[in-house]
Amino acid sequence: xxxxxxxxxxxFARDAFTRALSADAFVRAMLDFERALALAEGDIGVVxxxxxxxxxxxxxxxxxxxxxxxxxxxxxxxxxxxxxxxxTEHVARADARASAFVxxxxxxxxxxxxxxxxxxxxxxxxxxxxxxxxxxxxxxxARRHAGVVMLxxxxxxxxxxxxxxxxxxxxxxxxxxCRLRLAEARERALCIxxxxxxxxxxxLGGKRAxxxxxxxxxxxxxxxxxxxxxxxxxxxxxxxxxxxxxxxxKIARDVSLLSQAEVGEMLESPPAKGxxxxxxxxxxxxxxACLQALTAAARVPGLVATLxxxxxxxxxxxxxxxxxxxxxxxxxxxxxxxxxxxxxxxxDGLVVNAERMKANLEALGGLVFSERLAxxxxxxxxxxxxxxxxxxxxxxxxxxxxxxxxxxxxxxxSLAGGIDTVFSLEAIVAELASLLDETLSGVGGxxx
Numbered sequence: 350x351x352x353x354x355x356x357x358x359x360x361f362a363r364d365a366f367t368r369a370l371s372a373d374a375f376v377r378a379m380l381d382f383e384r385a386l387a388l389a390e391g392d393i394g395v396v397x398x399x400x401x402x403x404x405x406x407x408x409x410x411x412x413x414x415x416x417x418x419x420x421x422x423x424x425x426x427x428x429x430x431x432x433x434x435x436x437t438e439h440v441a442r443a444d445a446r447a448s449a450f451v452x453x454x455x456x457x458x459x460x461x462x463x464x465x466x467x468x469x470x471x472x473x474x475x476x477x478x479x480x481x482x483x484x485x486x487x488x489x490x491a492r493r494h495a496g497v498v499m500l501x502x503x504x505x506x507x508x509x510x511x512x513x514x515x516x517x518x519x520x521x522x523x524x525x526x527c528r529l530r531l532a533e534a535r536e537r538a539l540c541i542x543x544x545x546x547x548x549x550x551x552x553l554g555g556k557r558a559x560x561x562x563x564x565x566x567x568x569x570x571x572x573x574x575x576x577x578x579x580x581x582x583x584x585x586x587x588x589x590x591x592x593x594x595x596x597x598x599k600i601a602r603d604v605s606l607l608s609q610a611e612v613g614e615m616l617e618s619p620p621a622k623g624x625x626x627x628x629x630x631x632x633x634x635x636x637x638a639c640l641q642a643l644t645a646a647a648r649v650p651g652l653v654a655t656l657x658x659x660x661x662x663x664x665x666x667x668x669x670x671x672x673x674x675x676x677x678x679x680x681x682x683x684x685x686x687x688x689x690x691x692x693x694x695x696x697d698g699l700v701v702n703a704e705r706m707k708a709n710l711e712a713l714g715g716l717v718f719s720e721r722l723a724x725x726x727x728x729x730x731x732x733x734x735x736x737x738x739x740x741x742x743x744x745x746x747x748x749x750x751x752x753x754x755x756x757x758x759x760x761x762x763s764l765a766g767g768i769d770t771v772f773s774l775e776a777i778v779a780e781l782a783s784l785l786d787e788t789l790s791g792v793g794g795x796x797x
Contacts, residue, residue: 366686372415384408389563454552462542544575598646618698715753
């Protein structure tokens with residue numbers, strides 16, 4: 350069921366996620382479920398305790414071939430069927446009577462869903478740690494570069510100036526929000542699935558709640574009533590992971606654009622020999638962490654669409670939809686792992702080139718201060734007139750290759766008393782300081 354990454358995909362994957370989503374890890378998770386089920390049922394007398402102990406020991410010691418299970422699973426449409434069959438055969442060799450109680454009262458979906466959740470759990474713990482570290486690192490960068498003015502850009506064109514600190518702070522704040530939402534979704538979704546054939550656990554009768562509790566405690570998962578036919582919490586968790594991936598992708602897009610040689614304002618990390626190299630051009634240092642994040646972000650929307658369309662299941666167990674979900678979720682989680690792997694490197698190694706930011710700003714001859722200049726003019730006239738006047742001055746500045754400040758002073762000498770503040774980088778920094786603090790409020794990072 351879990352993905353076997355192809356060789357290209359492996360180069361974009363996060364190692365911790367690859368291990369957690371491996372075929373062997375999933376088989377082990379299925380056996381862990383069967384072990385927990387047997388012991389929980391044995392504790393309250395649903396099955397004989399001695400039989401439960403035999404089943405539990407076999408589950409602990411047993412190693413099954415994931416490949417063989419996958420091949421056999423095609424016959425039944427469920428990986429759980431050959432696993433239960435193999436487990437029953439091994440238990441029977443040790444105790445024929447005990448074999449009658451393997452998988453007692455459960456069904457294939459219980460095994461597969463719970464095994465999936467068990468495989469997701471370490472991935473989500475790792476994701477939380479990565480996001481926490483990335484937020485702290487980016488917040489630290491934001492504080493350190495609070496005094497660096499750079500071009501703001503809208504529609505891919507120069508806009509009003511901002512600070513590098515504010516830009517990075519917004520990245521940190523977005524990831525912080527992602528972390529909070531993911532933690533809430535994780536808490537609600539990491540639960541066992543135990544419902545039996547149609548979600549009623551008929552075989553357990555009045556002891557169903559006690560068995561659920563016993564299984565959940567042994568697997569260190571949350572206890573939940575059956576959710577095999579209403580999968581909203583799991584879907585929400587996957588959507589939150591998708592949002593994390595797209596948020597990281599947006600950061601990577603910004604960094605990669607700023608790292609272009611003709612811009613040169615940021616790098617994802619200091620240049621290092623052997624990192625980001627080209628097979629043909631020795632001089633190149635490609636932004637490979639950004640590449641990895643953007644690769645993940647490109648994959649995720651289609652995977653989410655598959656999950657949402659799969660949620661239209663039929664009655665008490667879906668035909669095709671649930672199965673498509675089981676195939677798709679590991680792919681989405683793998684993509685998220687790749688994005689997290691990338692943001693870990695970007696947040697830790699980010700390089701800000703303050704000199705290049707200033708040079709790019711100055712190269713535009715003050716045009717990006719036009720909005721600030723119009724606000725100054727508007728004190729003496731209406732806003733529309735001020736905008737029109739500064740628009741005319743900007744055209745003159747471009748035509749004559751003059752600084753906008755000089756054009757404005759030549760046209761209206763009376764501006765001399767206040768125009769310096771309009772074009773002051775120090776004024777920009779002072780005005781945006783409180784906004785940076787507001788953006789980082791509750792996020793963390795180093796104080797100046």
